[in-house]
Amino acid sequence: MGRIETLTDRLETDRRLLTLSPRDNVAVAKEAIPAGETFLVSGREIIAAVRIGLGHKVALRPIRAGEKVLKYGVPIGSATADIAVGDHVHLHNIRSDYTPTHSLDAARADHIGERNGEGR
Amino acid sequence: MRFEGFQRADGRKGIRNVVAVAYLVECAHHVAREIVLPHREEAHLIGFPGCFPNEYAQNMMERLCTHPNVGAVLLVSLGCESFNRYRLEKTIADSGRPVSTLVIQREGGTRTTIEKGRAWIERTLAGLAGAQRVSMDVSDLVVGTVCGGSDGTSGISGNPATGRAFDRLVREGATCIFEETGELIGCEEIMAARAATPELADELRRSVHKAARYYAELGYGSFAAGNADGGLSTIEEKSMGAYAKSGSSQISGLIKPGDRPPKGGLYLMDVVPDGEVRFGFPNISDNAEIVEMMASGAHLTLFVTGRGSVVGSALAPVIKIAANPTMYERLSEDMDINAGAILTGDATLDEVGSAIFNQVLHVAAGQQTKSEALGHTEFILTYKSFEPIGPACLPV
Numbered sequence: 001m002g003r004i005e006t007l008t009d010r011l012e013t014d015r016r017l018l019t020l021s022p023r024d025n026v027a028v029a030k031e032a033i034p035a036g037e038t039f040l041v042s043g044r045e046i047i048a049a050v051r052i053g054l055g056h057k058v059a060l061r062p063i064r065a066g067e068k069v070l071k072y073g074v075p076i077g078s079a080t081a082d083i084a085v086g087d088h089v090h091l092h093n094i095r096s097d098y099t100p101t102h103s104l105d106a107a108r109a110d111h112i113g114e115r116n117g118e119g120r
Numbered sequence: 121m122r123f124e125g126f127q128r129a130d131g132r133k134g135i136r137n138v139v140a141v142a143y144l145v146e147c148a149h150h151v152a153r154e155i156v157l158p159h160r161e162e163a164h165l166i167g168f169p170g171c172f173p174n175e176y177a178q179n180m181m182e183r184l185c186t187h188p189n190v191g192a193v194l195l196v197s198l199g200c201e202s203f204n205r206y207r208l209e210k211t212i213a214d215s216g217r218p219v220s221t222l223v224i225q226r227e228g229g230t231r232t233t234i235e236k237g238r239a240w241i242e243r244t245l246a247g248l249a250g251a252q253r254v255s256m257d258v259s260d261l262v263v264g265t266v267c268g269g270s271d272g273t274s275g276i277s278g279n280p281a282t283g284r285a286f287d288r289l290v291r292e293g294a295t296c297i298f299e300e301t302g303e304l305i306g307c308e309e310i311m312a313a314r315a316a317t318p319e320l321a322d323e324l325r326r327s328v329h330k331a332a333r334y335y336a337e338l339g340y341g342s343f344a345a346g347n348a349d350g351g352l353s354t355i356e357e358k359s360m361g362a363y364a365k366s367g368s369s370q371i372s373g374l375i376k377p378g379d380r381p382p383k384g385g386l387y388l389m390d391v392v393p394d395g396e397v398r399f400g401f402p403n404i405s406d407n408a409e410i411v412e413m414m415a416s417g418a419h420l421t422l423f424v425t426g427r428g429s430v431v432g433s434a435l436a437p438v439i440k441i442a443a444n445p446t447m448y449e450r451l452s453e454d455m456d457i458n459a460g461a462i463l464t465g466d467a468t469l470d471e472v473g474s475a476i477f478n479q480v481l482h483v484a485a486g487q488q489t490k491s492e493a494l495g496h497t498e499f500i501l502t503y504k505s506f507e508p509i510g511p512a513c514l515p516v
Binding site: 018020028030031053054055056057069071072074076077089090094095096097098099100101102103104105 | 271272273274275276305306307310332335336339340341343344345348349350351352353354355356357360361426444446463
Protein backbone atom coordinates (compact mmCIF):
# COMPACT_ATOMS: atom_id res chain seq x y z
CA MET A 1 0.00 0.00 0.00
CA GLY A 2 1.13 3.48 -0.84
CA ARG A 3 4.31 2.37 -2.58
CA ILE A 4 4.74 3.46 -6.18
CA GLU A 5 5.51 0.56 -8.49
CA THR A 6 8.69 0.97 -10.50
CA LEU A 7 9.86 -0.67 -13.69
CA THR A 8 12.31 -2.68 -11.59
CA ASP A 9 9.42 -4.24 -9.68
CA ARG A 10 7.95 -5.52 -12.91
CA LEU A 11 11.23 -6.85 -14.19
CA GLU A 12 11.59 -8.79 -10.98
CA THR A 13 8.26 -10.57 -11.33
CA ASP A 14 8.23 -14.00 -12.96
CA ARG A 15 7.54 -13.75 -16.70
CA ARG A 16 4.70 -16.26 -16.33
CA LEU A 17 2.80 -13.61 -14.38
CA LEU A 18 1.06 -10.85 -16.31
CA THR A 19 0.22 -7.48 -14.74
CA LEU A 20 -2.72 -5.95 -16.59
CA SER A 21 -2.63 -2.43 -15.13
CA PRO A 22 0.02 -0.60 -13.07
CA ARG A 23 -2.66 0.00 -10.40
CA ASP A 24 -3.25 -3.73 -9.90
CA ASN A 25 -2.35 -5.56 -6.70
CA VAL A 26 -2.70 -8.96 -8.39
CA ALA A 27 -1.15 -10.53 -11.51
CA VAL A 28 -2.53 -13.32 -13.77
CA ALA A 29 -0.70 -16.58 -14.52
CA LYS A 30 -0.11 -17.01 -18.28
CA GLU A 31 1.23 -20.49 -17.51
CA ALA A 32 0.67 -22.72 -14.51
CA ILE A 33 3.23 -22.52 -11.67
CA PRO A 34 3.63 -25.90 -9.89
CA ALA A 35 3.30 -26.13 -6.09
CA GLY A 36 6.65 -25.94 -4.33
CA GLU A 37 8.36 -24.04 -7.12
CA THR A 38 10.23 -20.85 -6.27
CA PHE A 39 9.20 -17.83 -8.31
CA LEU A 40 9.78 -14.08 -8.18
CA VAL A 41 7.04 -11.63 -7.28
CA SER A 42 7.81 -7.92 -7.00
CA GLY A 43 11.46 -8.76 -6.39
CA ARG A 44 10.80 -11.38 -3.71
CA GLU A 45 11.47 -15.09 -3.89
CA ILE A 46 8.22 -16.90 -3.14
CA ILE A 47 7.70 -20.64 -2.75
CA ALA A 48 4.33 -21.55 -4.30
CA ALA A 49 2.25 -23.01 -1.43
CA VAL A 50 -0.27 -24.39 -3.93
CA ARG A 51 -0.31 -24.84 -7.70
CA ILE A 52 -1.13 -21.55 -9.44
CA GLY A 53 -3.28 -22.63 -12.41
CA LEU A 54 -3.45 -20.93 -15.78
CA GLY A 55 -5.59 -17.80 -15.44
CA HIS A 56 -5.33 -17.75 -11.64
CA LYS A 57 -4.13 -14.74 -9.64
CA VAL A 58 -1.17 -14.00 -7.38
CA ALA A 59 -0.82 -11.02 -5.01
CA LEU A 60 1.80 -8.48 -6.13
CA ARG A 61 1.56 -6.52 -2.89
CA PRO A 62 0.28 -7.22 0.61
CA ILE A 63 -3.52 -6.83 0.66
CA ARG A 64 -5.24 -6.35 4.00
CA ALA A 65 -8.63 -7.92 4.84
CA GLY A 66 -11.37 -5.60 3.60
CA GLU A 67 -9.13 -3.92 1.03
CA LYS A 68 -10.16 -3.90 -2.66
CA VAL A 69 -8.49 -6.37 -5.00
CA LEU A 70 -7.51 -4.55 -8.21
CA LYS A 71 -7.24 -6.21 -11.66
CA TYR A 72 -7.55 -4.44 -15.04
CA GLY A 73 -7.08 -1.31 -12.86
CA VAL A 74 -10.52 -1.75 -11.27
CA PRO A 75 -11.87 -3.46 -8.13
CA ILE A 76 -12.91 -7.08 -8.70
CA GLY A 77 -13.93 -7.68 -5.06
CA SER A 78 -12.64 -7.35 -1.50
CA ALA A 79 -10.12 -9.37 0.48
CA THR A 80 -11.68 -11.53 3.23
CA ALA A 81 -8.30 -12.22 4.89
CA ASP A 82 -4.86 -10.64 4.96
CA ILE A 83 -3.03 -11.64 1.77
CA ALA A 84 0.77 -11.72 1.51
CA VAL A 85 2.94 -11.06 -1.56
CA GLY A 86 2.95 -14.18 -3.76
CA ASP A 87 -0.19 -15.71 -2.24
CA HIS A 88 -2.75 -17.36 -4.50
CA VAL A 89 -5.73 -14.96 -4.64
CA HIS A 90 -9.04 -16.73 -5.11
CA LEU A 91 -12.33 -17.79 -3.49
CA HIS A 92 -10.62 -18.54 -0.14
CA ASN A 93 -9.44 -14.97 0.39
CA ILE A 94 -11.57 -12.60 -1.71
CA ARG A 95 -15.29 -12.15 -2.35
CA SER A 96 -17.56 -10.22 -4.72
CA ASP A 97 -18.94 -6.85 -3.68
CA TYR A 98 -22.09 -7.75 -5.67
CA THR A 99 -23.30 -11.39 -5.68
CA PRO A 100 -21.76 -14.50 -4.11
CA THR A 101 -19.63 -16.88 -6.16
CA HIS A 102 -20.69 -20.47 -6.73
CA SER A 103 -18.12 -23.29 -7.02
CA LEU A 104 -18.16 -27.08 -6.90
CA ASP A 105 -15.12 -27.32 -4.60
CA ALA A 106 -17.02 -28.82 -1.65
CA ALA A 107 -18.90 -31.32 -3.85
CA ARG A 108 -15.68 -32.29 -5.61
CA ALA A 109 -13.80 -32.81 -2.36
CA ASP A 110 -16.62 -35.12 -1.16
CA HIS A 111 -16.61 -37.01 -4.46
CA ILE A 112 -12.84 -37.55 -4.41
CA GLY A 113 -13.05 -38.57 -0.76
CA GLU A 114 -15.68 -41.18 -1.61
CA ARG A 115 -13.68 -42.54 -4.51
CA ASN A 116 -10.69 -42.94 -2.22
CA GLY A 117 -12.86 -44.90 0.20
CA GLU A 118 -12.78 -42.17 2.83
CA GLY A 119 -16.57 -41.76 2.86
CA ARG A 120 -18.05 -38.50 4.00
CA MET B 121 -14.44 -7.58 -49.73
CA ARG B 122 -17.83 -8.53 -51.18
CA PHE B 123 -19.50 -11.91 -50.95
CA GLU B 124 -22.66 -13.61 -52.16
CA GLY B 125 -25.63 -13.78 -49.84
CA PHE B 126 -29.28 -14.74 -50.15
CA GLN B 127 -31.89 -12.11 -51.02
CA ARG B 128 -35.17 -12.45 -49.09
CA ALA B 129 -38.50 -11.16 -50.36
CA ASP B 130 -38.74 -8.80 -47.34
CA GLY B 131 -35.53 -7.06 -48.44
CA ARG B 132 -33.17 -8.66 -45.91
CA LYS B 133 -29.99 -10.46 -46.86
CA GLY B 134 -28.83 -13.74 -45.32
CA ILE B 135 -25.54 -15.64 -45.27
CA ARG B 136 -27.15 -19.10 -44.99
CA ASN B 137 -30.22 -20.61 -46.63
CA VAL B 138 -31.83 -22.98 -44.13
CA VAL B 139 -35.29 -24.35 -43.47
CA ALA B 140 -36.39 -23.73 -39.87
CA VAL B 141 -38.49 -26.52 -38.38
CA ALA B 142 -40.17 -25.10 -35.30
CA TYR B 143 -42.03 -27.01 -32.61
CA LEU B 144 -44.55 -24.84 -30.78
CA VAL B 145 -44.63 -26.79 -27.52
CA GLU B 146 -42.37 -29.47 -26.03
CA CYS B 147 -45.04 -32.07 -26.86
CA ALA B 148 -44.26 -31.55 -30.58
CA HIS B 149 -40.46 -31.62 -30.09
CA HIS B 150 -39.91 -35.28 -30.93
CA VAL B 151 -41.94 -35.17 -34.12
CA ALA B 152 -40.17 -31.98 -35.27
CA ARG B 153 -36.75 -33.51 -34.52
CA GLU B 154 -37.59 -36.64 -36.51
CA ILE B 155 -38.73 -34.51 -39.45
CA VAL B 156 -35.35 -32.74 -39.48
CA LEU B 157 -33.16 -35.88 -39.22
CA PRO B 158 -32.74 -36.81 -42.91
CA HIS B 159 -31.86 -33.18 -43.78
CA ARG B 160 -29.83 -32.08 -40.78
CA GLU B 161 -27.58 -29.72 -42.74
CA GLU B 162 -30.30 -27.80 -44.55
CA ALA B 163 -33.08 -27.97 -41.95
CA HIS B 164 -32.54 -26.73 -38.39
CA LEU B 165 -34.70 -27.48 -35.38
CA ILE B 166 -35.89 -24.55 -33.23
CA GLY B 167 -38.86 -24.23 -30.91
CA PHE B 168 -40.48 -23.12 -27.71
CA PRO B 169 -41.23 -25.73 -25.03
CA GLY B 170 -43.85 -23.93 -22.95
CA CYS B 171 -47.60 -24.49 -23.18
CA PHE B 172 -48.60 -21.16 -21.63
CA PRO B 173 -48.85 -18.02 -23.77
CA ASN B 174 -46.03 -15.49 -23.50
CA GLU B 175 -45.56 -12.35 -25.60
CA TYR B 176 -41.75 -12.58 -25.47
CA ALA B 177 -41.74 -16.17 -26.81
CA GLN B 178 -44.22 -15.23 -29.53
CA ASN B 179 -42.08 -12.25 -30.62
CA MET B 180 -38.87 -14.25 -30.49
CA MET B 181 -40.31 -17.05 -32.62
CA GLU B 182 -41.63 -14.52 -35.16
CA ARG B 183 -38.22 -12.84 -35.36
CA LEU B 184 -36.36 -16.14 -35.62
CA CYS B 185 -38.65 -17.61 -38.28
CA THR B 186 -38.08 -14.48 -40.39
CA HIS B 187 -34.32 -14.38 -39.72
CA PRO B 188 -32.36 -13.46 -42.87
CA ASN B 189 -30.60 -16.87 -42.87
CA VAL B 190 -33.99 -18.63 -42.98
CA GLY B 191 -35.50 -19.39 -46.39
CA ALA B 192 -38.60 -21.36 -45.38
CA VAL B 193 -40.36 -22.52 -42.21
CA LEU B 194 -42.27 -25.63 -41.15
CA LEU B 195 -44.29 -25.20 -37.94
CA VAL B 196 -45.05 -28.31 -35.90
CA SER B 197 -47.92 -27.96 -33.45
CA LEU B 198 -49.43 -30.59 -31.16
CA GLY B 199 -52.74 -28.82 -31.55
CA CYS B 200 -53.90 -27.91 -28.05
CA GLU B 201 -51.00 -25.69 -26.90
CA SER B 202 -51.50 -21.97 -26.23
CA PHE B 203 -48.93 -20.73 -28.73
CA ASN B 204 -50.57 -18.46 -31.32
CA ARG B 205 -49.59 -20.45 -34.43
CA TYR B 206 -51.98 -18.48 -36.62
CA ARG B 207 -50.19 -15.18 -35.90
CA LEU B 208 -46.78 -16.82 -36.32
CA GLU B 209 -47.73 -18.39 -39.66
CA LYS B 210 -49.15 -15.09 -40.94
CA THR B 211 -45.99 -13.17 -39.96
CA ILE B 212 -43.83 -15.68 -41.85
CA ALA B 213 -46.12 -15.69 -44.90
CA ASP B 214 -46.15 -11.86 -44.91
CA SER B 215 -42.32 -11.93 -45.05
CA GLY B 216 -42.56 -13.83 -48.34
CA ARG B 217 -41.14 -17.08 -46.98
CA PRO B 218 -42.75 -20.45 -47.80
CA VAL B 219 -44.44 -21.71 -44.61
CA SER B 220 -46.61 -24.65 -43.63
CA THR B 221 -48.11 -25.80 -40.33
CA LEU B 222 -48.54 -29.43 -39.37
CA VAL B 223 -50.89 -30.10 -36.45
CA ILE B 224 -50.10 -33.54 -35.04
CA GLN B 225 -53.56 -34.11 -33.57
CA ARG B 226 -55.12 -33.39 -36.97
CA GLU B 227 -52.58 -35.15 -39.20
CA GLY B 228 -53.11 -38.52 -37.54
CA GLY B 229 -50.29 -38.74 -35.04
CA THR B 230 -46.52 -39.11 -34.90
CA ARG B 231 -45.77 -41.26 -37.94
CA THR B 232 -47.97 -39.51 -40.50
CA THR B 233 -46.85 -36.06 -39.34
CA ILE B 234 -43.19 -37.05 -39.67
CA GLU B 235 -43.82 -38.39 -43.18
CA LYS B 236 -45.70 -35.27 -44.26
CA GLY B 237 -43.06 -33.01 -42.72
CA ARG B 238 -40.19 -34.77 -44.47
CA ALA B 239 -42.03 -34.63 -47.79
CA TRP B 240 -42.64 -30.89 -47.33
CA ILE B 241 -38.96 -30.30 -46.61
CA GLU B 242 -37.90 -32.21 -49.71
CA ARG B 243 -40.21 -30.14 -51.92
CA THR B 244 -39.15 -26.91 -50.23
CA LEU B 245 -35.43 -27.61 -50.49
CA ALA B 246 -35.81 -28.02 -54.24
CA GLY B 247 -37.28 -24.50 -54.34
CA LEU B 248 -34.66 -23.04 -52.00
CA ALA B 249 -31.85 -24.28 -54.21
CA GLY B 250 -32.86 -21.60 -56.71
CA ALA B 251 -32.92 -18.79 -54.12
CA GLN B 252 -31.92 -15.39 -55.47
CA ARG B 253 -28.31 -14.47 -54.69
CA VAL B 254 -27.21 -10.96 -53.80
CA SER B 255 -23.89 -9.20 -53.36
CA MET B 256 -23.19 -8.27 -49.72
CA ASP B 257 -20.38 -6.54 -47.85
CA VAL B 258 -19.34 -6.07 -44.24
CA SER B 259 -21.81 -3.24 -43.70
CA ASP B 260 -24.71 -5.65 -44.38
CA LEU B 261 -23.69 -7.90 -41.48
CA VAL B 262 -25.06 -8.07 -37.96
CA VAL B 263 -22.53 -9.76 -35.67
CA GLY B 264 -23.10 -10.84 -32.07
CA THR B 265 -20.60 -11.86 -29.42
CA VAL B 266 -20.81 -14.05 -26.34
CA CYS B 267 -18.35 -15.67 -24.02
CA GLY B 268 -19.00 -19.01 -22.41
CA GLY B 269 -16.98 -21.35 -20.27
CA SER B 270 -14.90 -18.31 -19.32
CA ASP B 271 -11.73 -18.46 -17.26
CA GLY B 272 -8.93 -16.18 -16.19
CA THR B 273 -7.46 -16.25 -19.71
CA SER B 274 -10.64 -15.20 -21.57
CA GLY B 275 -10.30 -11.63 -20.37
CA ILE B 276 -6.66 -11.20 -21.39
CA SER B 277 -6.61 -12.92 -24.81
CA GLY B 278 -9.83 -13.98 -26.59
CA ASN B 279 -12.09 -11.22 -25.33
CA PRO B 280 -9.82 -8.21 -26.04
CA ALA B 281 -8.89 -9.73 -29.44
CA THR B 282 -12.61 -10.03 -30.22
CA GLY B 283 -12.91 -6.40 -29.08
CA ARG B 284 -10.33 -5.43 -31.75
CA ALA B 285 -12.36 -7.33 -34.38
CA PHE B 286 -15.52 -5.56 -33.18
CA ASP B 287 -13.78 -2.16 -33.50
CA ARG B 288 -12.86 -2.96 -37.11
CA LEU B 289 -16.36 -4.28 -37.94
CA VAL B 290 -17.98 -1.15 -36.49
CA ARG B 291 -15.53 1.08 -38.42
CA GLU B 292 -16.49 -0.67 -41.64
CA GLY B 293 -20.21 -0.18 -41.05
CA ALA B 294 -21.31 -3.50 -39.56
CA THR B 295 -23.84 -3.74 -36.75
CA CYS B 296 -22.34 -5.31 -33.63
CA ILE B 297 -24.17 -6.57 -30.56
CA PHE B 298 -22.75 -7.46 -27.15
CA GLU B 299 -24.92 -8.58 -24.27
CA GLU B 300 -25.48 -10.22 -20.89
CA THR B 301 -25.79 -7.20 -18.63
CA GLY B 302 -25.43 -9.64 -15.71
CA GLU B 303 -21.82 -10.08 -16.85
CA LEU B 304 -21.17 -6.34 -16.98
CA ILE B 305 -21.73 -5.85 -13.27
CA GLY B 306 -18.96 -3.58 -12.04
CA CYS B 307 -18.32 -2.13 -15.54
CA GLU B 308 -21.33 0.19 -15.61
CA GLU B 309 -19.43 3.46 -15.20
CA ILE B 310 -16.66 2.82 -17.73
CA MET B 311 -19.29 1.54 -20.18
CA ALA B 312 -21.56 4.55 -19.67
CA ALA B 313 -18.61 6.80 -20.56
CA ARG B 314 -18.73 5.34 -24.10
CA ALA B 315 -22.43 6.10 -24.72
CA ALA B 316 -23.39 8.27 -27.71
CA THR B 317 -25.51 10.55 -25.49
CA PRO B 318 -25.79 11.27 -21.73
CA GLU B 319 -29.36 9.89 -21.80
CA LEU B 320 -28.11 6.61 -23.29
CA ALA B 321 -25.38 6.53 -20.62
CA ASP B 322 -28.12 6.59 -17.95
CA GLU B 323 -29.96 3.77 -19.71
CA LEU B 324 -26.78 1.65 -19.86
CA ARG B 325 -26.13 2.18 -16.14
CA ARG B 326 -29.75 1.38 -15.31
CA SER B 327 -29.63 -1.88 -17.30
CA VAL B 328 -26.63 -3.12 -15.29
CA HIS B 329 -28.13 -2.03 -11.97
CA LYS B 330 -31.29 -3.95 -12.92
CA ALA B 331 -29.16 -7.03 -13.65
CA ALA B 332 -27.33 -6.72 -10.30
CA ARG B 333 -30.67 -6.53 -8.42
CA TYR B 334 -32.13 -9.43 -10.42
CA TYR B 335 -29.19 -11.74 -9.81
CA ALA B 336 -28.92 -10.69 -6.14
CA GLU B 337 -32.52 -11.82 -5.66
CA LEU B 338 -31.79 -15.14 -7.34
CA GLY B 339 -28.81 -15.60 -5.03
CA TYR B 340 -26.26 -16.39 -7.74
CA GLY B 341 -24.39 -14.20 -10.17
CA SER B 342 -23.99 -15.18 -13.81
CA PHE B 343 -21.10 -17.34 -12.72
CA ALA B 344 -20.57 -21.06 -13.23
CA ALA B 345 -18.41 -23.42 -11.20
CA GLY B 346 -16.02 -23.79 -14.12
CA ASN B 347 -15.35 -20.06 -14.08
CA ALA B 348 -13.88 -20.44 -10.59
CA ASP B 349 -11.80 -23.46 -11.57
CA GLY B 350 -10.37 -21.31 -14.35
CA GLY B 351 -9.17 -18.70 -11.87
CA LEU B 352 -12.08 -16.25 -11.86
CA SER B 353 -13.03 -15.36 -8.31
CA THR B 354 -15.90 -12.88 -8.57
CA ILE B 355 -18.59 -11.69 -10.98
CA GLU B 356 -16.85 -8.29 -11.23
CA GLU B 357 -13.68 -9.99 -12.41
CA LYS B 358 -15.58 -12.08 -14.97
CA SER B 359 -17.40 -8.91 -16.05
CA MET B 360 -14.22 -6.97 -16.78
CA GLY B 361 -13.03 -9.79 -19.00
CA ALA B 362 -16.39 -10.11 -20.75
CA TYR B 363 -16.63 -6.34 -21.24
CA ALA B 364 -13.41 -6.39 -23.29
CA LYS B 365 -15.33 -8.12 -26.12
CA SER B 366 -17.18 -4.87 -26.81
CA GLY B 367 -13.95 -3.21 -27.99
CA SER B 368 -13.61 0.56 -27.69
CA SER B 369 -16.15 1.99 -30.16
CA GLN B 370 -18.81 4.44 -29.15
CA ILE B 371 -21.98 2.67 -27.96
CA SER B 372 -24.84 3.63 -30.31
CA GLY B 373 -27.78 2.17 -28.46
CA LEU B 374 -29.39 -0.21 -25.99
CA ILE B 375 -31.72 -2.89 -27.39
CA LYS B 376 -33.73 -5.76 -25.93
CA PRO B 377 -34.04 -9.26 -27.45
CA GLY B 378 -35.77 -9.07 -30.82
CA ASP B 379 -35.21 -5.32 -31.30
CA ARG B 380 -33.42 -4.67 -34.58
CA PRO B 381 -30.69 -2.01 -34.49
CA PRO B 382 -31.65 0.76 -36.94
CA LYS B 383 -28.18 1.18 -38.46
CA GLY B 384 -24.56 0.10 -38.12
CA GLY B 385 -22.70 0.62 -34.85
CA LEU B 386 -22.25 -1.03 -31.48
CA TYR B 387 -25.28 -1.99 -29.38
CA LEU B 388 -25.68 -3.42 -25.90
CA MET B 389 -28.47 -5.97 -25.57
CA ASP B 390 -30.28 -5.87 -22.23
CA VAL B 391 -31.14 -9.52 -21.62
CA VAL B 392 -32.43 -9.25 -18.03
CA PRO B 393 -36.25 -9.30 -17.81
CA ASP B 394 -38.09 -6.19 -16.61
CA GLY B 395 -40.17 -6.11 -13.45
CA GLU B 396 -39.99 -8.49 -10.53
CA VAL B 397 -38.13 -11.80 -10.77
CA ARG B 398 -40.62 -14.17 -12.40
CA PHE B 399 -39.19 -16.80 -14.70
CA GLY B 400 -35.88 -17.70 -13.11
CA PHE B 401 -32.43 -17.05 -14.50
CA PRO B 402 -32.25 -14.52 -17.35
CA ASN B 403 -30.12 -16.74 -19.57
CA ILE B 404 -30.02 -20.32 -18.44
CA SER B 405 -27.08 -21.16 -20.73
CA ASP B 406 -24.98 -19.65 -23.52
CA ASN B 407 -27.26 -20.66 -26.38
CA ALA B 408 -30.12 -18.64 -24.88
CA GLU B 409 -27.95 -15.57 -25.50
CA ILE B 410 -27.11 -16.58 -29.06
CA VAL B 411 -30.82 -17.12 -29.76
CA GLU B 412 -31.66 -13.62 -28.53
CA MET B 413 -29.00 -12.00 -30.70
CA MET B 414 -30.27 -13.99 -33.71
CA ALA B 415 -33.75 -12.64 -32.96
CA SER B 416 -32.21 -9.17 -33.28
CA GLY B 417 -30.82 -10.14 -36.67
CA ALA B 418 -27.32 -11.48 -35.90
CA HIS B 419 -26.08 -13.34 -39.00
CA LEU B 420 -23.30 -15.00 -36.98
CA THR B 421 -21.84 -15.04 -33.48
CA LEU B 422 -18.28 -14.73 -32.14
CA PHE B 423 -17.98 -17.06 -29.14
CA VAL B 424 -14.94 -16.71 -26.86
CA THR B 425 -14.27 -19.64 -24.56
CA GLY B 426 -11.58 -20.36 -21.98
CA ARG B 427 -12.71 -23.66 -20.48
CA GLY B 428 -13.75 -24.93 -23.90
CA SER B 429 -17.38 -24.75 -24.99
CA VAL B 430 -18.19 -26.90 -28.03
CA VAL B 431 -21.60 -25.45 -28.97
CA GLY B 432 -22.77 -24.02 -32.26
CA SER B 433 -26.25 -22.82 -33.09
CA ALA B 434 -29.24 -23.44 -35.27
CA LEU B 435 -29.78 -20.87 -38.07
CA ALA B 436 -26.60 -18.77 -37.66
CA PRO B 437 -22.95 -19.88 -37.64
CA VAL B 438 -20.84 -19.61 -34.48
CA ILE B 439 -17.10 -18.85 -34.69
CA LYS B 440 -15.35 -20.23 -31.63
CA ILE B 441 -12.30 -18.44 -30.26
CA ALA B 442 -10.09 -20.36 -27.82
CA ALA B 443 -8.65 -18.13 -25.10
CA ASN B 444 -5.70 -20.29 -24.07
CA PRO B 445 -3.23 -22.66 -25.70
CA THR B 446 -3.81 -25.71 -23.47
CA MET B 447 -7.53 -25.85 -24.12
CA TYR B 448 -6.93 -25.12 -27.83
CA GLU B 449 -4.65 -28.13 -28.06
CA ARG B 450 -7.18 -30.37 -26.32
CA LEU B 451 -10.23 -29.15 -28.29
CA SER B 452 -8.69 -27.94 -31.54
CA GLU B 453 -11.31 -29.80 -33.62
CA ASP B 454 -13.93 -27.53 -32.07
CA MET B 455 -12.06 -24.22 -32.18
CA ASP B 456 -11.92 -21.83 -35.15
CA ILE B 457 -9.36 -19.36 -33.76
CA ASN B 458 -6.48 -19.83 -31.30
CA ALA B 459 -6.29 -16.63 -29.25
CA GLY B 460 -4.04 -18.60 -26.87
CA ALA B 461 -1.23 -17.60 -29.25
CA ILE B 462 -1.35 -14.21 -27.48
CA LEU B 463 -0.38 -15.86 -24.18
CA THR B 464 2.48 -17.86 -25.66
CA GLY B 465 3.82 -14.75 -27.41
CA ASP B 466 3.19 -16.20 -30.89
CA ALA B 467 0.71 -13.48 -31.91
CA THR B 468 -0.33 -10.01 -30.80
CA LEU B 469 -3.85 -8.93 -29.85
CA ASP B 470 -4.05 -7.01 -33.14
CA GLU B 471 -3.02 -10.04 -35.19
CA VAL B 472 -5.64 -12.26 -33.57
CA GLY B 473 -8.19 -9.44 -33.92
CA SER B 474 -7.46 -9.33 -37.69
CA ALA B 475 -7.70 -13.12 -37.92
CA ILE B 476 -11.15 -12.99 -36.31
CA PHE B 477 -12.25 -10.20 -38.67
CA ASN B 478 -11.10 -12.20 -41.71
CA GLN B 479 -12.82 -15.32 -40.40
CA VAL B 480 -16.09 -13.36 -40.16
CA LEU B 481 -15.81 -12.54 -43.87
CA HIS B 482 -14.95 -16.11 -44.88
CA VAL B 483 -17.83 -17.55 -42.86
CA ALA B 484 -20.21 -14.90 -44.22
CA ALA B 485 -19.09 -15.96 -47.72
CA GLY B 486 -20.11 -19.56 -46.97
CA GLN B 487 -17.13 -21.25 -45.33
CA GLN B 488 -18.32 -23.67 -42.65
CA THR B 489 -17.31 -23.06 -39.04
CA LYS B 490 -16.00 -25.96 -36.94
CA SER B 491 -19.32 -26.28 -35.12
CA GLU B 492 -21.28 -26.22 -38.39
CA ALA B 493 -19.08 -28.98 -39.84
CA LEU B 494 -19.65 -31.03 -36.67
CA GLY B 495 -23.42 -30.61 -36.99
CA HIS B 496 -23.99 -28.43 -33.92
CA THR B 497 -27.41 -26.76 -34.05
CA GLU B 498 -28.15 -26.03 -30.38
CA PHE B 499 -31.18 -23.93 -29.60
CA ILE B 500 -32.97 -22.92 -26.40
CA LEU B 501 -35.77 -20.48 -25.70
CA THR B 502 -37.51 -20.03 -22.36
CA TYR B 503 -39.95 -17.64 -20.67
CA LYS B 504 -39.09 -13.96 -20.11
CA SER B 505 -40.88 -10.64 -20.14
CA PHE B 506 -39.75 -7.19 -21.24
CA GLU B 507 -41.06 -3.65 -21.40
CA PRO B 508 -40.39 -1.86 -24.71
CA ILE B 509 -37.24 0.30 -24.79
CA GLY B 510 -37.57 4.07 -24.37
CA PRO B 511 -36.50 6.75 -26.91
CA ALA B 512 -33.20 7.43 -25.09
CA CYS B 513 -32.06 3.88 -25.92
CA LEU B 514 -31.70 4.53 -29.65
CA PRO B 515 -30.60 8.17 -30.03
CA VAL B 516 -30.72 9.34 -33.66
